[in-house]
Amino acid sequence: MSPTNTAAWLTTEKATSLTVGPAPYTPPSPTQLVVRNRALGINLVDWAMQMMSSALFPWTQYPTILGSDIAGEVVELGSSITRFKPGDRVVATATGLTSGTAQGAFQTYSVVAENLTSPIPASVTYSQAAVLPLAISTAACGLFQKDYLALQHPTVTPKPTGETLLVWGGATSVGCNAIQLAVGAGYEVITTSSPKNFDYVRGLGASAVFDYSSPTVTADILAAFAGKKSAGAIAIGGVDPAVNAAVTKACVDIVAGSEGRKFVAMAVQFDPTQLPEGVGAKFIFGSDLKDNEVGPAVFEHFLPKALEEGVFKCAPEPLEGGHGLESIQEAFELGKKGVSAQKVVVTL
Ligand SMILES: NC(=O)c1ccc[n+]([C@@H]2O[C@H](COP(=O)([O-])OP(=O)(O)OC[C@H]3O[C@@H](n4cnc5c(N)ncnc54)[C@H](OP(=O)(O)O)[C@@H]3O)[C@@H](O)[C@H]2O)c1
Structure with a gap:
């Protein structure tokens, strides 16, 4: 029965x-x-x-x-x-x-x-x-799907790629997971949060963190990317459309002004008409990985071992x-x- x-x-x-x-x-x-x-x-x-x-x-x-x-x-x-x-x-x-x-x-x-x-x-x-579920799924869709950032897949013994990813919104649920997935895939991560969460996001593996409400945040992150090869950005914001417009613009400006991949995976809605020449962007649907290789790459080949070995935190x-x-x-x-x-x- x-x-x-x-x-x-x-x-x-x-x-x-x-x-x-x-x-x-x-x-x-x-x-x-x-x-x-x-x-x-x-x-x-x-x-x-x-x-x-x-x-x-x-x-x-x-x-x-x-x-x-x-x-x-x-x-x-x-x-x-x-x-x-x-x-x-x-x-x-x-x-x-x-x-x-x-x-x-x-x-x-x-x-x-x-x-x-x-x-x-x-x-x-x-x-x-x-x-974890929707947050890690959304992060994985943006980071690993071929028509998004197409990053190398994560493992519990990452090989450094020499590239740096911007995770805007490191203290969001999606951001906590994006930081850890990117680090597991061998990327250096620069992120943003409120100052009270700086230690938290560093503890997830971010190498540098900036206050997203600072008036100089875009310039400060651009300076941090100097001499680095960018892997692009994942833009994560909140509820307010005006805040999200500022978040997506900052991410676009940072990838446009850095060496490397000029693409932003957008966890929030954005205005495609505002993209400068040469910068790509795409809105993420957090469940799309159910239909492609990213689902098993995360839920079968990475997360079980990463949780078991304590290299991935439930954040x-x-x-x-x-x-x-x-x-x-x-x-x-x-x-x-x-x-x-x-x-x-x-x-x-
Ligand atoms: N496209 C999709 O499939 C998909 C799926 C899931 C979520 N999302 C979207 O992704 C966003 C995040 O969702 P979530 O569930 O991860 O959020 P959440 O956990 O509720 O996010 C809360 C965090 O947002 C951070 N935050 C607020 N404003 C920010 C800003 N301007 N810049 C950077 N961080 C900011 C705050 O950081 P501090 O505490 O450090 O201030 C706070 O810790 C939402 O807009 C949600 O709709 C999209």
Whole structure:
């Protein structure tokens, strides 16, 4: 008999609170697993989706199940999967926004793709692991996909490339993961954050960090790139479109004025008409790695060993957002207040 499933549903496009109720239990296809969720990360896109709905993902059918970040234990495996067994502790990127409700995170049992799932060692708690999925996926899409920065893939024994990457927004969830992935791939990383997070982002591997609110930040970073070969930039900002416009412009100006790759992977929206001649840029869709070689490069060939050996940290820090599916709406409100080098996590 199938387990009984429950979800936090977004019942209609205009629903202002999630509704907890029964949900179907969906068995996996040959390349999927079912995970009994134990911790769920809350992303900006989750509460933005509730507020803006079809403006963000116009194809969404309601009722729907939001959420991208899960950590829990494997309960059922697709017929072609050999990398996992029932009971394994895993972290996975749920793709409900593009793949339908069975693959949304905010339920007791989620269906996830094998190529976006990684085992987690006993030393890592479910709450720690749940900060990773969408953030590492988005960072990996921007850094490694061939039509983005196309960086060398990460390993636990990186070979220095001699190139330097700009990660704008090192204390964001995406930024914490971008720094570590780039360092694991052999790149030097220059980043930005508030001064209170300078030590934190250095601890993730950044070699230099600049205050993004300094009036001279662009000139200071350009000076830091002098004599270096740039691998390009990943631009990560926040919620405010005006702030994001400033972030993307700074990144474009820095790659334009540095030697090396003149490309910005954009985690936030940007205006392509403002790109100077010779600079490329592309908006990242954080789940695109499910369809290409980057998914397994990260979730199969890098993250399991990197977590096991402690060379990749679960960052940012989890911020307790409550227990149970009923807590998710309150956790959204906590996320809306803004976080600093933290991600709101709900335990189940
Ligand atoms: N395209 C995609 O697929 C995708 C996927 C996920 C996220 N995103 C986007 O990526 C952005 C970051 O998301 P997230 O979840 O990683 O964010 P988050 O963890 O909520 O980010 C919080 C951090 O933002 C930093 N920050 C705020 N304004 C900044 C600025 N002007 N420059 C640099 N850092 C700034 C703050 O750093 P300090 O505390 O140091 O001040 C804070 O720690 C959002 O805009 C989100 O929508 C896109």
